[in-house]
């Protein structure tokens with residue numbers, strides 16, 4: 234698959250996830266085999282106003298390459314300006330969010346709101362492509378609703394604007410996260426465009442990755458499946474190459490990676506980040522024996538050193554048990 238100078242065959246991509254796919258999580262996923270990383274979505278208006286949180290979201294560490302910065306907005310001029318701003322951070326490509334289903338954004342006509350106004354989507358993509366030398370890509374959904382699945386014409390339109398790849402979360406905006414992602418659309422989309430197509434939605438295992446690639450798409454993007462199991466990238470690559478399952482990580486490996494991630498998150502965002510970090514415990518601790526007491530303790534502990542101590546004690550107590 235080619236995007237600008239980037240050439241990777243069948244990449245496994247960490248999905249942009251607001252408040253999740255920050256630099257510490259991205260680096261963990263990279264270490265575990267993710268081929269391309271995306272920033273969290275970043276508001277074009279906030280970038281123009283130089284809001285520190287927005288600027289922090291688009292900061293790239295060189296270790297993260299290849300890396301895409303994702304922007305969103307509802308005005309052509311602001312999106313073009315935001316593209317010029319993020320271009321200075323030298324991403325491998327700039328992605329336009331046309332798929333986030335959150336009501337607040339949709340109501341403003343941005344993100345999945347653009348699925349209701351395809352002319353506007355087209356002019357935003359054109360404006361961004363024109364504003365930057367960086368390759369531009371688009372991430373979207375199948376359409377607004379099951380009665381309005383426009384993805385085939387959207388895909389052709391995106392290609393004609395000069396965008397260099399398309400990611401499709403195979404649900405409609407009205408579905409939100411309900412029901413199943415319908416991967417059968419990937420095969421149909423592939424027939425109408427030549428730019429790379431990245432499939433997305435409901436990948437939770439290496440078997441899913443293989444099935445999605447069998448639709449003919451050029452890459453696979455993984456979101457919640459990576460929160461639940463950051464090893465999914467490594468496991469999928471092993472499975473695709475050898476046709477066998479990689480043995481699951483040991484208790485020690487899980488706890489060591491959890492501690493490494495926690496330390497890096499706190500270094501990056503400060504001690505207050507131990508609260509939002511709680512969403513990551515589920516992935517590291519899933520399937521481990523005697524874990525309910527540990528989970529409940531981790532919810533109560535408020536200092537990094539005591540969390541690390543508790544995790545290390547757990548690893549020691551359980552190291553000879555099979556996970």
Ligand SMILES: Cc1cc2nc3c(=O)[nH]c(=O)nc-3n(C[C@H](O)[C@H](O)[C@H](O)COP(=O)(O)O)c2cc1C
Nearest residue numbers: 248249250251273274330402434435436455456457
């Ligand atoms: C917590 C969370 C935050 C998300 N934030 C973004 C975002 O910033 N940009 C985006 O394009 N999609 C965002 N998404 C959607 C994901 O990128 C992805 O399209 C969706 O979760 C479906 O893929 P999955 O089934 O592999 O999770 C978010 C999803 C979640 C769960």
